[in-house]
Amino acid sequence: xxxxxxxxxxxxxxxxxxxxxxxxxxxxxxxxxxxxxxxxxxxxxxxxxxxxxxxxxxxxxxxxxxxxxxxxxxxxxxxxxxxxxxxxxxxxxxxxxxxxxxxxxxxxxxxxxxxxxxxxxxxxxxxxxxxxxxxxxxxxxxxxxxxxxxxxxxxxxxxxxxxxxxxxxxxxxxxxxxxxxxxxxxxxxxxxxxxxxxxxxxxxxxxxxxxxxxxxxxxxxxxxxxxxxxxxxxxxxxxxxxxxxxxxxxxxxxxxxxxxxxxxxxxxxxxxxxxxxxxx
Amino acid sequence: xxxxxxxxxxxxxxxxxxxxxxxxxxxxxxxxxxxxxxxxxxxxxxxxxxxxxxxxxxxxxxxxxxxxxxxxxxxxxxxxxxxxxxxxxxxxxxxxxxxxxxxxxxxxxxxxxxxxxxxxxxxxxxxxxxxxxxxxxxxxxxxxxxxxxxxxxxxxxxxxxxxxxxxxxxxxxxxxxxxxxxxxxxxxxxxxxxxxxxxxxxxxxxxxxxxxxxxxxxxxxxxxxxxxxxxxxxxxxxxxxxxxxxxxxxxxxxxxxxxxxxxxxxxxxxxxxxxxxxxxxxxxxxxxxxxxxxxxxxxxxxxxxxxxxxxxxxxxxxxxxxxxxxxxxxxxxxxxxxxxx
Numbered sequence: 001x002x003x004x005x006x007x008x009x010x011x012x013x014x015x016x017x018x019x020x021x022x023x024x025x026x027x028x029x030x031x032x033x034x035x036x037x038x039x040x041x042x043x044x045x046x047x048x049x050x051x052x053x054x055x056x057x058x059x060x061x062x063x064x065x066x067x068x069x070x071x072x073x074x075x076x077x078x079x080x081x082x083x084x085x086x087x088x089x090x091x092x093x094x095x096x097x098x099x100x101x102x103x104x105x106x107x108x109x110x111x112x113x114x115x116x117x118x119x120x121x122x123x124x125x126x127x128x129x130x131x132x133x134x135x136x137x138x139x140x141x142x143x144x145x146x147x148x149x150x151x152x153x154x155x156x157x158x159x160x161x162x163x164x165x166x167x168x169x170x171x172x173x174x175x176x177x178x179x180x181x182x183x184x185x186x187x188x189x190x191x192x193x194x195x196x197x198x199x200x201x202x203x204x205x206x207x208x209x210x211x212x213x214x215x216x217x218x219x220x221x222x223x224x225x226x227x228x229x230x231x232x233x234x235x236x237x238x239x240x241x242x243x244x245x246x247x248x249x250x251x252x253x254x255x256x257x258x259x260x261x262x263x264x265x266x267x268x269x270x271x272x273x274x275x276x277x278x279x280x
Numbered sequence: 281x282x283x284x285x286x287x288x289x290x291x292x293x294x295x296x297x298x299x300x301x302x303x304x305x306x307x308x309x310x311x312x313x314x315x316x317x318x319x320x321x322x323x324x325x326x327x328x329x330x331x332x333x334x335x336x337x338x339x340x341x342x343x344x345x346x347x348x349x350x351x352x353x354x355x356x357x358x359x360x361x362x363x364x365x366x367x368x369x370x371x372x373x374x375x376x377x378x379x380x381x382x383x384x385x386x387x388x389x390x391x392x393x394x395x396x397x398x399x400x401x402x403x404x405x406x407x408x409x410x411x412x413x414x415x416x417x418x419x420x421x422x423x424x425x426x427x428x429x430x431x432x433x434x435x436x437x438x439x440x441x442x443x444x445x446x447x448x449x450x451x452x453x454x455x456x457x458x459x460x461x462x463x464x465x466x467x468x469x470x471x472x473x474x475x476x477x478x479x480x481x482x483x484x485x486x487x488x489x490x491x492x493x494x495x496x497x498x499x500x501x502x503x504x505x506x507x508x509x510x511x512x513x514x515x516x517x518x519x520x521x522x523x524x525x526x527x528x529x530x531x532x533x534x535x536x537x538x539x540x541x542x543x544x545x546x547x548x549x550x551x552x553x554x555x556x557x558x559x560x561x562x563x564x565x566x567x568x569x570x571x572x573x574x575x576x577x578x579x580x581x582x583x584x585x586x587x588x589x590x591x592x593x594x595x596x597x598x599x600x601x602x603x604x605x606x607x608x609x610x611x612x613x614x615x616x617x618x619x620x621x
Contacts, residue, residue, distance in 0.1 A: 028535055031535035032535055034535075035535050035536070153532075153535060153540075157537060162530075165551060165552070165553045166514075166515055166547075166548070167514050167515070169512075169516045170519055170546070170548070173333065173334065173515075173516055173519035174334075174344065174519065176310065176332075178311040178312060179516075179602065182600075182602060189514070190512035190513075190514035190516075190602060191512065214513075215552060216567070218510075218511065218512050220509075221509065221510050221511070221512055221603060222512060224510075225512075225602060225603055
């Protein structure tokens with residue numbers, strides 16, 4: 001009998017770049033498929049087992065419709081561990097760049113006019129944890145395959161996952177890049193989660209924050225610093241929000257000109273799913 | 281220590297000769313900065329380089345490296361990247377930085393990964409004229425009396441070459457014809473004049489006597505909170521400091537799940553997780569606490585234990601911190617001088 005962990009890969013709103021990153025691991029694919037029992041991965045196989053319980057669900061993409069919410073909650077019910085894969089799942093991604101401004105309906109009308117929607121009820125893009133409990137977050141746009149392997153092997157062995165906590169600057173120093181902030185560029189390295197091996201600064205491009213903020217991000221100081229370097233408040237805020245999504249808005253909303261909102265019913269959702277799991 | 285003379289024009293020829301000992305590394309330009317890189321072409325060496333982005337510690341404790349490879353029942357240490365090497369162009373402050381790392385990694389608990397790399401490496405120093413960020417004279421690390429195999433000192437049209445070890449003697453013999461033993465009275469004059477010129481160029485000057493006392497008295501100084509408000513907690517100061525040496529260790533499993541590697545990578549006490557222990561307690565949750573620890577280590581704890589600060593005055597933190605928190609500013613703040621933050 002097969003006692004390998006049962007794993008499912010799922011995708012909501014996003015470019016599926018994270019799942020594609022995994023599929024692009026040609027040299028490691030056989031090992032990945034040997035390490036775990038993949039029960040669902042629509043980009044890889046049409047064979048799916050969406051009625052079974054899973055040990056680990058890797059979910060990419062943000063949540064944008066009521067149908068998503070329903071599906072997402074079912075996956076949560078079926079899975080012991082849920083891992084948000086990629087920045088969209090973790091923080092909402094670029095489609096959540098205007099989270100908190102409460103102008104979604106206005107924007108929707110601008111693009112779609114008064115078209116009637118029959119398939120699903122859409123809403124402002126949100127990360128997974130707005131609706132379910134997320135056990136681990138592997139950020140990235142897209143994710144880094146080695147960080148994914150690290151998380152996968154740890155989880156497959158039943159161990160907790162500790163991902164990089166320090167910001168991009170650390171690895172950027174390891175790679176001995178000239179500091180782009182000091183050269184006057186709008187670089188988000190100091191406040192952005194590392195683990196990407198400072199990919200952009202390695203190529204002379206400033207960090208755009210695509211892995212979301214670090215736990216310890218000093219966004220206020222970063223904003224002051226960038227203002228001293230003559231960037232406008234608008235430019236800075238747009239950059240912070242591009243990939244920061246809920247990661248920025250929830251923790252640093254006031255700095256971005258957003259009024260603090262009461263914590264959503266996150267704990268409630270968590271409680272419900274936990275209870276239901278226990279019943280089973 | 282014996283002194284020889286080498287003609288300036290013969291430097292490149294001699295650098296080429298050093299390659300018969302091992303890989304030759306030295307400072308080269310990277311944009312407007314410098315990094316230690318392999319000198320495949322000896323003429324790439326940046327003789328005017330003052331400070332590299334990362335100090336030479338990277339050769340002995342690389343930012344990340346594999347300690348060993350393991351399987352279910354066996355492990356094998358990895359020293360694949362250890363090979364004979366000559367590091368050329370280390371300035372006195374960086375040599376002092378290595379001497380501090382030696383105390384930590386070779387004395388009470390010798391670290392095999394450090395030792396193997398250190399033993400395989402020849403150190404060739406090079407004199408320098410400080411810029412406005414250097415403060416090695418204040419830390420008394422502006423000259424070297426040891427810690428090198430050879431040390432080159434500017435001397436008009438020549439280099440004065442100090443032999444600091446028997447390996448240094450061997451290195452000279454790789455191309456003995458280039459060196460002369462004719463030290464003349466005039467050379468002493470030139471050397472002294474050069475020393476005066478060097479010493480006159482230090483813009484930063486601090487009296488570090490009694491620093492541990494001052495640190496102790498500043499324990500509750502509001503300065504720490506003020507600095508913490510600006511600090512980005514990016515850890516860059518630790519990465520570029522020649523004496524910061526903290527690391528983290530993690531096991532990275534292969535996807536086959538029955539083998540993998542144990543790797544080490546640089547860590548920093550500026551990272552919040554640094555002082556997090558099992559059970560969830562964090563000894564230095566607040567950024568101010570972490571900043572204070574960093575500077576306490578440099579200017580108090582190390583002095584108390586080793587009789588000298590663990591700042592070698594290289595100026596890298598001054599050059600690196602995006603929000604200008606650095607050893608000079610902190611000393612100014614602690615000693616009641618004007619802080620220019």
